[in-house]
Amino acid sequence: MLNFKYYKPNVLINFIAFGAIAMFLAKDYWHISISIVSSISFLLLIINKWLWKYRPFSFMFWVPDFSGRYEGELEYEYCDDKCIINKGKLKHIKIIHQTGDSINIYSFTLTSEGKQSSVSESKGVYVEKMKDEKHFQLVYSYLNDGNAKLGFSPYCGTEIIKFIQNGNKKILSGKYFTDRLPYQTRGEFLDLKKVSNNMNHIF
Numbered sequence: 001m002l003n004f005k006y007y008k009p010n011v012l013i014n015f016i017a018f019g020a021i022a023m024f025l026a027k028d029y030w031h032i033s034i035s036i037v038s039s040i041s042f043l044l045l046i047i048n049k050w051l052w053k054y055r056p057f058s059f060m061f062w063v064p065d066f067s068g069r070y071e072g073e074l075e076y077e078y079c080d081d082k083c084i085i086n087k088g089k090l091k092h093i094k095i096i097h098q099t100g101d102s103i104n105i106y107s108f109t110l111t112s113e114g115k116q117s118s119v120s121e122s123k124g125v126y127v128e129k130m131k132d133e134k135h136f137q138l139v140y141s142y143l144n145d146g147n148a149k150l151g152f153s154p155y156c157g158t159e160i161i162k163f164i165q166n167g168n169k170k171i172l173s174g175k176y177f178t179d180r181l182p183y184q185t186r187g188e189f190l191d192l193k194k195v196s197n198n199m200n201h202i203f
């Protein structure tokens with residue numbers, strides 16, 4: 001079932017209205033038997049899955065194309081049982097899958113030895129345009145099943161990400177916090193740059 005939360009309401013209504021009129025006239029002129037409702041629904045499904053990022057269909061949406069693979073660094077910190085603040089940096093990757101009505105974000109880090117951490121999967125992405133009307137902010141919770149081999153237990157967290165587009169360059173920055181055990185962690189994302197449209201992954 002389609003979710004229209006990322007569509008511009010006035011554009012969507014006009015699209016459906018003009019589409020219905022065009023199909024009605026086509027039926028009458030060529031004497032063909034088609035269901036107007038089914039035809040428009042089918043067209044919307046195609047737009048939602050494949051055409052949403054291409055003009056002129058992209059004008060139907062108020063959110064930009066976030067999709068792709070982003071790479072950069074994560075700067076983390078936590079307070080241990082001796083009240084000592086521990087900090088560090090890890091390579092961080094985000095893969096954003098997007099359609100016309102959904103956004104899913106998968107994240108993982110690489111240890112200094114190059115081992116991949118467990119994967120975090122977003123739940124309930126909320127998108128808002130920032131006050132400058134130029135950038136967007138994505139806020140979401142995520143779940144992580146942990147990694148027994150690396151000694152990481154399951155946990156959940158929240159991320160607040162700023163999306164900046166400058167020409168063809170797309171950058172993510174922001175912060176996060178978790179309920180991770182034995183120590184709650186928090187940190188920042190440092191200039192995660194879009195490196196490709198390749199969203200293949202091993203998880």
